[in-house]
Amino acid sequence: MVTANETTLQHLLEGSKQYRVPLYQRTYSWEKKQLSQLWDDIVGLAEDRVAQESATHFIGSVVLAPSPGNGPTGVPQFLVVDGQQRLTTLTLLLCAIRDHRATHEDPIHRGRMNDLYLTNPYKPEAQRLKVLPTQTDREAYQACVDSTPHAGGRDSVGAAYRFFATKLVELDDPDDPFDIERLEDAVISGLALVSITTHPGDNAHRIFESLNNTGAALTQADLLRNYLFMRLPTRGEQVYRSLWLSLQNQLETPKNLELLFWLDLVQRDARIKQTDTYAGQQARLDRLDGEEAIEAEVARLCTLGALLHTILHPETESDAGVRTRLQRLKEWGTTTVYPLLLHLLDRRKHGTASSDEIASAMLYVESFFVRRQVTGRATAGINRILLQLVAEMDRAQTVDQAVHTYLSTGRKHYADDNEIRALIRTAPYYLNGRANQRTSILRWLETEHGSKEPVDLTSLTIEHVLPQTSTDEWEQSVSPDLEPGENYEQVHNALVHTLGNLTLTGYNSELSNSAFDAKRTRLAKSGLVMNQHIAEQAEWSRPQILARADALAERIIAAWPGPLAGTAPGANVQWNLMNTALAALPAGSWTTAGDLAVIIGTTTPAVIARLGTVQTPNAHRVLQAGGLPDGVSFDALRAEGLEFDEHGHASPDQRISFEELAEASGLDPAWADEPAQRFSEQLHDKHGNDVASAVLDVLEFWDEIGGDFGYGSGRSETSCFLFARDKDEQGGNIWPFAIYPSGRVEVVFQHMLGRPPFDQVVLREELRHRLNAAPGVDLPAAKIEKRPSFPVKALLDPKTRAIVRETLQWFYEQARSTVFVGAAR
Structure with missing residues (x-):
């Protein structure tokens, strides 16, 4: 009332x-x-x-x-x-x-x-x-x-x-x-x-x-803080000073506070989503009576907050073994491992686990990630597995034994040593998982070499020694090792993305499609042991790639422990992947056994044998490399819409590409899951390092002031959008620029017409005048409702970059002020 x-x-x-x-x-x-x-x-x-x-x-x-x-x-x-x-x-x-x-x-x-x-x-x-x-x-x-x-x-x-x-x-x-x-x-x-x-x-x-329930006025962390202090009418001031302020400062952002509240819940119930954090915590806290009980909860959360701070900032951990494992798991980049990490640190704080035991437990998790990655099972089901770990681990065992046992049993696809040795030769490593994870494993492998002169690995990127885009010179180099009935395309596809063909360099764009002699000269000067080993080879073809894969397999086995002996291995996923890809193959299209073999990490003869003996979806659409049907009726394929030339070869335009097949199989190709990397690479390819660096400098500034990014879905050209607001925020999403690697920065006045506050012509005019003060930028007044652009190369001028940065700061402040007008009562 x-x-x-x-x-x-x-x-x-x-x-x-x-x-x-x-x-x-x-x-x-x-x-x-x-x-x-x-x-x-x-x-x-x-x-x-x-x-x-x-x-x-x-x-x-x-x-x-x-x-x-x-x-x-x-x-x-x-x-x-x-x-x-x-x-x-x-x-x-x-x-x-x-x-x-x-x-x-x-x-x-x-x-x-x-x-x-x-x-x-x-x-x-x-x-x-x-x-x-x-x-x-x-x-x-x-x-x-x-x-x-x-x-x-x-x-x-x-x-x-x-x-x-x-x-x-x-x-x-x-x-x-x-x-x-x-x-x-x-x-x-x-x-x-x-x-x-x-x-x-x-x-x-x-x-x-x-x-305050209409939009983005309050975060879940805001609401939970509000609820807690509503429950502390007389003790609120003291609790705020003695507990809450320290927690808030330690976790730095509302996002991290919200993460803490979710982690606290998910340790009890793995089904809790982050979007349900406030409702879940409120339901739990509603059962508590009195200010003393609420204060105790705030104190408990503060203790957990200190542990989360260590997870977010591993460099603050005093124990070297725990610090290394925390740093690597943070580098891996998945928050679904955080409930376990919080549990492990909490166990140590309460004296029920030692630093050695929790470091060992983290190593098993790291090993689980690495072994799944190199055998082609990087992401499937992994969030569910990790989120259920704390609730399902055996409390009668030490924490490291409990984690090892949990990961080793059931259908979790924790690859054993034999799977590592077999699949590392054929699994398309570069198409699996996230780019940062693929790079991390290569960095860690280099660390395992124990070089006496360690190299800064943070700026290095993955290099295909046998290049992705082949040349006549490379075809001549690899062709002598072909088996009867093979062609170069099949062998290239089977080898190019495997771990044995990949390394790290800081000269990716310079090496590109160069011949092996040129690459070997550059790699020999590298401070990386793995590159020096490659440079010792006289040539680079299938025998060398497979030999390197075998050597890396042994290093992986030595560095990252496998599942407990005697546990039943997970079901063989290769054929499930193939079935998934073929089921998605549309009528009027075709693929080859060689492409399927690369996707699922096996050999072409194995795929052909499987297709000949086991009923498989759309097996009739798998043709020979040249598009020739093998025991399949031309009439049946023509009825589905497949076209053939006068020699009986299926139209190459109807062949499903290797990348499309990988996507249909549930893999994460580099071009599909890393649009930011794709955008950067296209900038470098089209304009060189200087222009690309100038553009990326502007993007880094946008990130620093709080802006976000969106990327187009095109593969031939991936555009980048600078978001000042999200679509769910008051006023809707809004961005000043769309940047295209082909060479232009598009100022999206047309998009702003319906987005406050830039629906006001006076603000769009001010944006135009601010940008026009930069050398190389000339946006006509007549295009104030259109999408005029200026060349990306204009950003090479330091004065232009400075003006663009100042303008972006102004734009961001104007766009954000709209969000808070209605909520700032």
Whole structure:
């Protein structure tokens, strides 16, 4: 039940009372746009009241809840459930008016306005301020109320005070002694608000949720923080200072706070999704009674937060073995391993596991990842496996034994040594998993060589020794090793993406399709042991690639332990992959046994034998390399839409490409799962290192200020979009540029027409003028509703890059300010 009354700022502030902004509220966040709008409204109202003294201007509502700490004596206190931004801003304006009038008119105004509107004189310090912001803003706000030398600092509160102080100087007409007085009167008596007050016993947090459930106003972390402090009406301040502030600072971002709350839940129930974090935690916490129990929960979360900080920042871990494993698992890049890591660190903290045991447990997880990757099972089912680990591991065993046992049993595809030796020769390593994971394993393999002069591996990329795009010279080099009935295309496809053919270099673009002699010269100068081994070879063909694969298999087996002996191996997935690919093969298309062999990591004869003995989907669409049917009726294939030439060869245009087949098989080809890498490579290929570096420098700046990226799906050209807002945020997604590797930066005025605030022509014009100040950029005024562009090579000029960066900063701030206008009450 609530009571709503129309009121004025004067009635709201006069008398002894205090409005406390709860700890769960966001910090003060009004910026120049909101302040300017309020100022213009007040100035207009002051002018209107000259002619009509009763004129008012409605500026919204404040929702108040009586403080649970109210008693029969003392200052009545209210929690500001909604409207804190507005109330804080108006009292900062009163501070600025007070200081201006005390300085330019009469010092009496200082005491008058303090006693009437800003403070409760002669009350205890805790009750002195009429408006008490959140703890983060309190010091800056109190400086403004008390007119200390720190008033008007660099923070948001100080910026608002300075804004109004400046505007008052501009407004004050020396020939009009009453203009500032009229403005004060308009603020105090002319601004109309609706004061909505809940009754004691009402659930203020439920009201708060209902007021903030429309879009991106609050994150799940915000809501959970709000809920916790709503449950701490008398202990909130102390808990905030002693526990929460440390947790918040340690985890740095709301995203990491939300991650912590999810990890806490998922250890109990692997089915909990991150999107259900708030609901899951609230349901759990609803069962707790009293502030003491809630405080204990905050303390427990703080302990877990310190452990999560170690996971996110492995360099802070003191034990060298644990630190190495944490660094590698972070590098792997999957948060689904975090519940286990949090559990392991928590076990160590409580003395039920040692550093050696948890490092050993992490090594088994790392080994599980590596062995699945090199045998072609990088991602399938892995999230489910990892999320269930904590709940299903055997608590009777040591933690490392329990992890090893769990990963070794059931259908988890933890490859044993024999599978490593067999599949590393044929599995298309480069097409499986994520690019960073493929690179990480090669880095770790180089580390296993134990070089006395370690090389910085972080900037190196994967190089195909036998190149992806072949040349006549490479065909001549490989062809002598062909078996009867083989052709070069089959052998090339079977070898090119296997681990035995891959290494790391910092000269990927320079090496490219060069002949082996040229590559060998460059690799011999490398500081990497693996490259020196390749350079020792006189030639590079199938025998050398397979021999290197065998050597790498033994190194993998030695470095990363396999599953427990005697556990049943997982089902052979090769044929399942082939069945999946063939089932997706459309009528009127064809492929070859050689392509299938590469995809599933086996040999062409094995695929042919399988097709001849086991019923397989669409097996009739698997033709010989030249497109010749093998025991299949031409009429049946023609009926499906396949076309043949006069020699009986199927049309090459209807052959499903190797990449399309990989995608249909559930593999993650490099061109499909790493659009950012594809975009970068295309930039380098088309424009060289200098232009590419200039573009990437701008993208890095966009990332630093908080922007996001989207990429086009085209393979021949992958475009990049600079997102300032997500599609789910208020105002919808918006981006200033689309960058095309072919050579242009497109300014998307047309897209902005329906996206605030750039639906305003004045802002689009300002964007155009800002960009046109950069050398090499000339966007015509006639294209303010189109998609004009400028060349990417213009970014080579440092002055152009500087102007573009400044413009992106401005664009981002404008776009983001729209998001918070509606939520920043």
